[in-house]
Amino acid sequence: MKSLLAKMSMRRFVGLYLGEHEVAVSEVAVTPLGPVEIASRTEPCPQNDLLNVIERMLQSLQGRKQRRLQVAIGLPNSRVFFGTRPLRSGADASPEAVMQKLLCSPNVTTDDLTIDMVKSSINKSPVATVTACRKKYMAAILAVLQRCGAQACRTEPAPCALVRAAARQYRPPRRAKTLLRIFLGASEGVAVLTVDGLPMAWRCFALPSFSEGMSVLSAARTLMSQSRYYETETPLEYAIVHGRADLHDRLQKEGLSSEIGTRTIWREGPAPTPETMALGLALGCVDQTDAGFDLSRLMKPKASLRDIFPWGELACECVLIVLMGLCLLHRNEQVRRACTAAQMRCDGNKILASADVAKLEAEKKSLTKKLESLHQFLDSRLIWTDYVHDAMQRFPPSIQLMTLRGDSALQIPGPGKRTLQLGASVNLLPRGAVPPAVFQIVAALRNDPLMKQNFSKIELGNIGQTGTTPDGHVRAGFFISCQSTK
Numbered sequence: 001m002k003s004l005l006a007k008m009s010m011r012r013f014v015g016l017y018l019g020e021h022e023v024a025v026s027e028v029a030v031t032p033l034g035p036v037e038i039a040s041r042t043e044p045c046p047q048n049d050l051l052n053v054i055e056r057m058l059q060s061l062q063g064r065k066q067r068r069l070q071v072a073i074g075l076p077n078s079r080v081f082f083g084t085r086p087l088r089s090g091a092d093a094s095p096e097a098v099m100q101k102l103l104c105s106p107n108v109t110t111d112d113l114t115i116d117m118v119k120s121s122i123n124k125s126p127v128a129t130v131t132a133c134r135k136k137y138m139a140a141i142l143a144v145l146q147r148c149g150a151q152a153c154r155t156e157p158a159p160c161a162l163v164r165a166a167a168r169q170y171r172p173p174r175r176a177k178t179l180l181r182i183f184l185g186a187s188e189g190v191a192v193l194t195v196d197g198l199p200m201a202w203r204c205f206a207l208p209s210f211s212e213g214m215s216v217l218s219a220a221r222t223l224m225s226q227s228r229y230y231e232t233e234t235p236l237e238y239a240i241v242h243g244r245a246d247l248h249d250r251l252q253k254e255g256l257s258s259e260i261g262t263r264t265i266w267r268e269g270p271a272p273t274p275e276t277m278a279l280g281l282a283l284g285c286v287d288q289t290d291a292g293f294d295l296s297r298l299m300k301p302k303a304s305l306r307d308i309f310p311w312g313e314l315a316c317e318c319v320l321i322v323l324m325g326l327c328l329l330h331r332n333e334q335v336r337r338a339c340t341a342a343q344m345r346c347d348g349n350k351i352l353a354s355a356d357v358a359k360l361e362a363e364k365k366s367l368t369k370k371l372e373s374l375h376q377f378l379d380s381r382l383i384w385t386d387y388v389h390d391a392m393q394r395f396p397p398s399i400q401l402m403t404l405r406g407d408s409a410l411q412i413p414g415p416g417k418r419t420l421q422l423g424a425s426v427n428l429l430p431r432g433a434v435p436p437a438v439f440q441i442v443a444a445l446r447n448d449p450l451m452k453q454n455f456s457k458i459e460l461g462n463i464g465q466t467g468t469t470p471d472g473h474v475r476a477g478f479f480i481s482c483q484s485t486k
Contacts, residue, residue, distance in 0.1 A: 011312050012038075014061060014150070015281030016054065017074040017158055017274050018141070021045060023053050024274035027061060028282035030312075035286045042274050051144050058148040069150040072281035073141060073296070074158040077204055080133045080295075082157055084200045084227075087119070087126040098128050114138050116293045122195055129200060131157055131293050142300055153285045155296040159192050159202045161280030162272055166242055167197060168283055170267050176237050180223065180260070182216055183272040184244035190272045191219040193227060201226050212247055213254045220260050239264045243271035382408045382418060386450065391422060394444045396437055399426045402477070418454055420482040425466060427473040434463055434476075442480060455482040 011030040017023065027039040039061065045053045061069060083102040087093055095117040096110045103110075115132040138155065145152055163181060172179060183190045184207065192202040203226075205219040224236065239260050241248065245268045257264035270276040284292055384406045395401050403423035426435055438460070445451050446458045461479035469475055 012070070013153065013282045013285035014058075014069050014071045015074065015161065015278040015283070015285070016058075016071050017161070017278040017281060018050065018054070018076060018079075019045070019158075019274050020076055020078065022274050023050070023057060024278040025057050025061065026275065026278035026282045028279070028286060030286055035283060037279055037282070040275050040278065042278075051140060054141065054144050055148055058145070058150055069148070070153045070285055071145060071150045072153050072161075072285045073155040074161045074277050074281045075133055075155065075295070076158055077202075079137060080131055080157045081113075082129075082131045082199075082202070084127055084129045087128050093119075093128065095130060099130050099132055102130060112136070114295050114299055116295050116297055118198065118293060120196065120198055122200075127200075129198065131295065133295055135299070138296060138299055142296060146301070152296045152300045154281075154292060154294045156281070156284070156293040157199075158277045158281075159190055160199050160293060161277045161284060162190065162270070163192055163194055163197070163199055163280070164283055165270050165276050165280030166240075166267075168280075169270055170240075170242075172197075172240070173238055173265070178235060178237050180220060180236055180239040180262070181242065182220065182239065183242045183270070184212070184216075184247060185272045188272070189216065189219070189243075191216070191223055193223045207244075212244075213251050213256055216241075216251070216256060217259050236260075236262045238262060240267060241265070242267045243269055382406070382454065387420060390448065390450050391445070394441050394448070395424065396441075398435070399424050399437060399441070418484045420455060422480040422482070423477065424480070425475055425477045427469065428465075428476050432474065438463075438478060445480065445482070451482065454484055457481075457483045 013028050013030070015024075015026040015028070017025075021044060022042055023045045024042040025040070026037055028035045029038050041057065041060075043053055043057060058069065058071070081099075081102075085098055085102055087098075091097075095115040098117060099110050099113070099115050110132075112135055113132040114135045115130060117128050117130045119126060119128050121127065141155075142152055162183060166181060166183070177196055179194050181192045181194060183192070187207055188204060189207050190202060190204050193200050201223050203219045203222055205215050207215055220239065239257070239262050241251070241256075241264060245266075248266045252266075387406070388404060391404070392401060401422065401424050403421070405421045405423075406419070408418045426438060429435055442458065442460045451458065459481050461481055463476050463478040466475050466477045
C-alpha cells in the first residue's frame with residue numbers, strides 16, 4: 001500500500017550526503033501513511049571530482065519531473081565546526097559572537113564562514129549550539145544545485161541526520177531527555193550526545209578488532225567530559241547502542257553498561273553508513289518543524305511561490321469539498337423526493353382538501369397542549385410498586401413489615417415533595433437491646449440506588465414496645481421515614 005501511495009505522491013524530498021570518499025542520495029515520498037524511501041544510491045567520489053558527481057546524481061533523479069527537487073545536504077565531520085556554549089546574560093548572543101568565543105582566537109575571522117546557531121535550554125540554563133563551514137565550499141555546492149534545477153531545503157552536519165534516522169526507526173525512551181547514542185559501523189563508529197533530540201557534541205572513533213569496547217568507552221567518556229567543559233553537564237539517562245548486533249553480547253559481557261554508568265539499550269540499527277545519513281537528511285525535509293541547523297540559510301536564493309505553495313494540501317481539500325458537495329446534493333434529492341411524495345398524499349386526501357386550515361391549526365395546538373400536560377403528569381408520577389418490592393427484599397425473616405405508606409404531591413411542572421414510611425416489628429434482644437439487623441436495614445436503604453433517586457433523607461424513628469410473644473420475647477415496633485428534600 002505504501003509503495004502504491006509513494007508512486008502517486010506529489011511531495012518528494014532528496015537527502016544528499018557528501019562523504020569523504022563517496023556521495024549518497026536518498027529520495028523519500030510523503031504519503032498519508034508516512035514517508036517512504038523510493039530510491040537510494042551511493043557512488044565513490046574522488047576529492048577533486050565532488051561537484052561533477054553531485055551534478056550527475058541529481059540529474060539522474062530529476063528525470064522528467066517538472067517540479068524542482070527539494071534537497072537536504074549533509075556535510076561530513078571534516079568540513080564543519082560544531083560546538084556548544086552557555087549563554088551569559090548581557091553578552092552578545094549573535095551567531096558570529098558565539099562562534100568567535102568558541103574558536104578562542106581573535107586572529108580567526110568569521111567572515112569566511114557561514115554560521116548557524118540553535119538556542120536551547122539545559123537544566124533551565126540557556127545554551128547555544130553553533131555549527132559552521134567555509135562559505136566558498138558551500139557556495140560551490142549551491143551553484144551545482146542551481147544548475148541542476150534543485151532547491152536546497154537544509155544544510156546540516158551529517159551526525160544530525162544520523163540521529164534523526166535513528167529516532168525515526170526506534171523511538172527514544174519516554175520522557176528521556178539526555179541520551180548518548182553510539183552508532184557502530186564496520187570499522188568506525190560515531191558517538192553523539194543529545195539533549196531533547198538536539199545533538200550537543202559528537203565524536204568519531206575507529207573500531208579495531210577485539211578492542212571495540214575500549215574504543216566505545218573512550219568516546220563516551222570524552223563526550224561526558226566535553227559536556228562539563230561547555231558547562232552543559234546534565235545527568236545521562238540512557239545510552240543507546242545502534243548497529244553491529246554481532247558485538248552486543250560481547251560488549252555486555254565486558255561490562256560496557258556499568259563502565260558508562262547508565263542504563264544501556266541495544267538496537268540492531270541503524271549503522272553510520274552513507275545511505276542512512278542520506279535517509280536522515282531526506283526525513284528532515286519532510287518535517288521541518290524541529291529545531292535543526294541550516295548552514296545555507298543566508299546563501300541560498302529565496303524559494304519561489306510555485307515551489308512553496310502547498311499543492312498537495314490544495315488537491316486534498318478540493319477533493320474533500322467535491323465529495324462533501326456530492327453528499328449534500330444526494331441528501332437534498334432524497335429530502336425533495338420525500339417532500340414531493342408527502343405533498344401528493346396530502347393533496348389526495350379529501351378530508352384535508354375540504355378542511356379549513358385555521359381550524360386544523362387550532363386543533364393541532366389543542367392536541368399539543370394536551371400532550372404536554374400528559375407528559376408532565378407522567379414525568380411527576382411515582383411507581384410505588386417498585387419501591388414496595390425493593391423494600392421488602394431488604395427485610396430479613398426476623399423482622400416483619402407491618403405498614404407501608406407513600407405520599408407524593410402532584411406539582412406541575414416537575415415532581416413535588418415525596419415521603420415513604422415503613423412500619424415494622426422485631427423481637428428485642430435480652431435486656432431490651434435492639435437487634436443489629438434494624439440498623440443494617442436502614443444502611444441498606446440509604447445505599448439503595450432506587451431509593452437515592454427520590455429520597456435523599458432516610459431516618460430511623462423511635463422504637464417502642466408493643467407487647468410480648470407467646471414464647472416470652474419482647475416485641476417492639478419502629479418506623480423508617482424516607483423523605484425528599486425537594
